[in-house]
Amino acid sequence: DIQMTQSPSSLSASVGDRVTISCRASQGISNYLAWYQQKPGRVPKLLIYAASTLQSGVPSRFSGSGSGTDFTLTISSLQPEDVATYYCQKYNNALGTFGQGTKVEIK
């Protein structure tokens, strides 16, 4: 099935920095792409679906873009509470493959 590849695997940035995480699908998935945030010891939380639709209650500094095979999650101004691991996931069929995750830390 389709593989999902995220980059980078980890990053360190300063508070206020713009952060970008990439996700690439091995085949086109239209916009059937979600982003999740998982803080240490917590369950994953849905941030963005349909590649660019912000889930209710998610701060507007988070945004998503892309379609087909290449997708991006952007945090416009990194905050201390954004320290977490971020995962992309495809859902164009019943096989809900995740990317390997990107760990975001504060420099």
Next chain:
Amino acid sequence: EVQLLESGGGLVQPGGSLRLSCAASGFSFTTYAMSWVRQAPGKGLEWVSSISASGGNTYYADSVKGRFTISRDNSKNTLYLQMNSLRAEDTAIYYCANFYGSGSYYNPFWYWGQGTLVTVSS
């Protein structure tokens, strides 16, 4: 309030079996497809299996195909995962999750349980 409560995890020897359960409440369980997702210690999320709302269609990751069986009892609002021929690499927290929106597979995961830990070790 949506609640998903997993149970059935524990320590099992390699080659052994375990059945996980996920009790659902707060939403129309019978109209939602459901899934199991696992996370090995310190590792990323891995989709394991999904089942249609009726239970008539099931899907598995290659890593568990032929060893795990997903099922559901809509009269009890409960999801199951029967795990046979367990291996050390199956050690993980197992989460059940439902789907956003219409509840079909063509949606992201919405609510997650707190997970149940399965440890495969001799």
